[in-house]
Amino acid sequence: xxxxxxxxxxxxxxxxxxxxxxxxxxxxxxxxxxxxxxxxxxxxxxxxxxxxxxxxxxxxxxxxxxxxxxxxxxxxxxxxxxxxxxxxxxxxxxxxxxxxxxxxxxxxxxxxxxxxxxxxxxxxxxxxxxxxxxxxxxxxxxxxxxxxxxxxxxxxxxxxxxxxxxxxxxxxxxxxxxxxxxxxxxxxxxxxxxxxxxxxxxxxxxxxxxxxxxxxxxxxxxxxxxxxxxxxxxxxxxxxxxxxxxxxxxxxxxxxxxxxxxxxxxxxxxxxxxxxxxxxxxxxxxxxxxxxxxxxxxxxxxx
Amino acid sequence: xxxxxxxxxxxxxxxxxxxxxxxxxxxxxxxxxxxxxxxxxxxxxxxxxxxxxxxxxxxxxxxxxxxxxxxxxxxxxxxxxxxxxxxxxxxxxxxxxxxxxxxxxxxxxxxxxxxxxxxxxxxxxxxxxxxxxxxxxxxxxxxxxxxxxxxxxxxxxxxxxxxxxxxxxxxxxxxxxxxxxxxxxxxxxxxxxxxxxxxxxxxxxxxxxxxxxxxxxxxxxxxxxxxxxxxxxxxxxxxxxxxxxxxxxxxxxxxxxxxxxxxxxxxxxxxxxxxxxxxxxxxxxxxxxxxxxx
Numbered sequence: 071x072x073x074x075x076x077x078x079x080x081x082x083x084x085x086x087x088x089x090x091x092x093x094x095x096x097x098x099x100x101x102x103x104x105x106x107x108x109x110x111x112x113x114x115x116x117x118x119x120x121x122x123x124x125x126x127x128x129x130x131x132x133x134x135x136x137x138x139x140x141x142x143x144x145x146x147x148x149x150x151x152x153x154x155x156x157x158x159x160x161x162x163x164x165x166x167x168x169x170x171x172x173x174x175x176x177x178x179x180x181x182x183x184x185x186x187x188x189x190x191x192x193x194x195x196x197x198x199x200x201x202x203x204x205x206x207x208x209x210x211x212x213x214x215x216x217x218x219x220x221x222x223x224x225x226x227x228x229x230x231x232x233x234x235x236x237x238x239x240x241x242x243x244x245x246x247x248x249x250x251x252x253x254x255x256x257x258x259x260x261x262x263x264x265x266x267x268x269x270x271x272x273x274x275x276x277x278x279x280x281x282x283x284x285x286x287x288x289x290x291x292x293x294x295x296x297x298x299x300x301x302x303x304x305x306x307x308x309x310x311x312x313x314x315x316x317x318x319x320x321x322x323x324x325x326x327x328x329x330x331x332x333x334x335x336x337x338x339x340x341x342x343x344x345x346x347x348x349x350x351x352x353x354x355x356x357x358x359x360x361x362x363x364x365x366x367x368x369x370x371x372x373x
Numbered sequence: 374x375x376x377x378x379x380x381x382x383x384x385x386x387x388x389x390x391x392x393x394x395x396x397x398x399x400x401x402x403x404x405x406x407x408x409x410x411x412x413x414x415x416x417x418x419x420x421x422x423x424x425x426x427x428x429x430x431x432x433x434x435x436x437x438x439x440x441x442x443x444x445x446x447x448x449x450x451x452x453x454x455x456x457x458x459x460x461x462x463x464x465x466x467x468x469x470x471x472x473x474x475x476x477x478x479x480x481x482x483x484x485x486x487x488x489x490x491x492x493x494x495x496x497x498x499x500x501x502x503x504x505x506x507x508x509x510x511x512x513x514x515x516x517x518x519x520x521x522x523x524x525x526x527x528x529x530x531x532x533x534x535x536x537x538x539x540x541x542x543x544x545x546x547x548x549x550x551x552x553x554x555x556x557x558x559x560x561x562x563x564x565x566x567x568x569x570x571x572x573x574x575x576x577x578x579x580x581x582x583x584x585x586x587x588x589x590x591x592x593x594x595x596x597x598x599x600x601x602x603x604x605x606x607x608x609x610x611x612x613x614x615x616x617x618x619x620x621x622x623x624x625x626x627x628x629x630x631x632x633x634x635x636x637x638x639x640x641x642x643x644x645x646x647x648x649x650x651x652x653x654x655x656x657x658x659x660x661x662x663x664x665x666x667x
Contacts (some may be wrong), residue, residue: 079564100589104572105431109467110474111468111512112460113464113478114466115481116460116463116464116482117478117481120481120482120485120539120543121481121544123489123493123496123500123539124485124496126496126499126500126507127496127499127624130499138502138505139505139612141510142504142510143505143507143510145507152511177657180642182563184391185392185393185395188388188389188391189389189392189393190390192384192385192386192389193389195378195379196379196381196385198385198386201385202601204389204393207397207401208392208393208396210400210401211396211400211520212653213646213649213650213653214400214401214404214646214649215600215601215649216604216627217622217645218404218407218600218642218645218646218649219400219403219404219407219646220625220627220629220630220642221407221410221630221635221638221639221642221644222402222403222404222405222406222407222639222640222642223399223403224412224630225403226398226399226402226407228462228511230470234407239400239520241395242398242399245394245395245396245399250392251588260377265378265379268379268380270378273593275379275384276381276384278379297545299537300486300487303489304487304488304489304490304604305469305491306489306491306603306604306608307603307604307607307626310521310607310632316466318434322489322491322492322604323491325491325492325495325608326491327609329498329608335503336479336545337505339499339505343459343496343499346492346495346496349489349492350487350488350489350492350642353488353489354484354485354488355487355489355645356488357483357487357489358480358484361480361483361547363572364483365479365483365519365547368544368547368548369547369548369551
């Protein structure tokens with residue numbers, strides 16, 4: 071998962087693209103192809119439009135309040151980043167918020183992967199009574215997002231005494247039909263002979279899972295982890311409901327306190343944007359640096 | 374396929390136990406409870422409740438606010454989907470010219486997917502800010518119309534739609550590009566040899582091949598914007614101004630969690646469940662359709 075590996079992967083994909091494009095390759099020999107130039111210009115314009123809001127937020131996070139309020143708006147960075155980021159860090163208790171978000175993202179992603187691998191293993195490699203019932207029960211969870219069962223799920227967590235705890239924040243997120251299906255699909259592609267040979271050698275099921283399936287699944291695990299990490303980091307409704315102390319809040323919710331509401335607050339949008347930058351950096355960095363896994367995870371978990 | 378290899382009486386149950394425990398405790402039981410509560414009326418303190426049959430549903434169906442929230446949800450969901458999938462398709466249409474650097478472009482548009490919609494909402498809140506934002510400032514050169522989302526419902530709606538679509542456009546583009554790479558080069562060559570220009574190639578060759586992906590993305594975007602949209606509304610508009618951005622999932626929360634009207638909230642949950650079941654069924658039709666070009 072190192073950076074060179076990712077770059078290598080990208081180069082390989084790019085190579086694949088080029089290899090598929092004899093037409094474009096032939097064109098490149100000739101004089102300037104204005105069609106291609108226009109297409110690149112349009113694509114760059116799309117990229118600029120998509121990047122602008124983040125650029126703007128970044129610029130604001132480096133300005134003083136006076137600069138933020140200036141008209142016409144200043145669209146170039148200023149030099150007050152350190153001030154704003156320190157302010158935001160202290161005022162929002164950012165260290166604690168980021169830690170909580172990291173715990174939720176990592177624990178829920180790992181938990182999902184582990185319990186999904188186990189149940190997919192059971193469904194694929196065993197015949198047992200109620201197998202299809204289990205399969206359908208897992209499938210149906212797709213149709214029950216938190217939003218449609220909020221009040222009663224809250225009551226379950228209350229009854230367990232899990233309000234305001236890490237287990238309350240993470241365990242209910244761990245059931246995942248998509249992850250289970252992904253592993254099931256993957257196990258089905260592994261030749262039967264592998265399991266047969268393992269059995270002949272007297273390898274038990276758990277040993278087979280641990281020594282054969284897990285090593286073969288690393289690419290899937292990495293891809294899924296990236297997608298689930300981002301999903302966990304960006305949870306909103308669930309942590310909003312079941313945490314009420316500041317110490318247990320996650321960063322996406324903690325930001326709300328910093329929004330300068332019109333009329334009542336000093337318009338410190340610079341501090342707000344500095345806090346927003348810190349909250350969005352981890353998941354965005356994960357996408358950028360683990361892009362190959364991320365795209366694989368996105369595309370495969372939808373099969 | 375016969376694949377049963379390991380024989381063990383209790384191990385498979387042990388293996389599925391964690392998944393099923395979470396599923397039953399946090400999915401089935403609450404869903405069942407919502408269904409039950411939707412037929413009951415509970416006092417605000419939760420100490421008494423009595424069976425009222427379909428009264429909660431009847432009340433919802435005559436409530437103009439509930440209708441407004443349905444309409445708002447549809448505007449929001451179709452707005453996000455139209456904008457996100459439309460932009461994705463636009464980029465895909467450009468990319469079919471088979472130019473270099475597609476993967477670099479993908480990188481350059483994919484990262485907003487990591488930004489939580491509520492954070493995107495906060496950023497756009499400032500971009501749209503009536504006094505300090507850059508967008509009303511630029512628009513003031515074009516028109517005297519005041520784009521104040523605090524006062525005008527449709528501007529607030531546009532704000533949350535754009536913010537949400539922004540986080541999802543890269544996802545759509547990534548899927549379209551994956552679909553483009555899966556189209557055999559020979560098909561495109563054949564079209565070129567037959568004299569099809571770029572526009573005709575897209576319209577008659579590429580788009581039909583991408584249509585299963587388009588269909589799939591429309592459904593996924595609808596599901597996401599129906600159910601994943603609570604955060605952006607809660608963080609940015611709180612359903613306002615008036616009820617202009619009060620969508621169904623926000624109303625469930627508000628009636629149940631803030632208003633403590635459990636029966637009404639549960640009835641809304643049941644209706645949402647019906648919607649998500651319908652959409653998921655649609656999504657899984659895609660699994661069969663997807664094989665068009667393989």
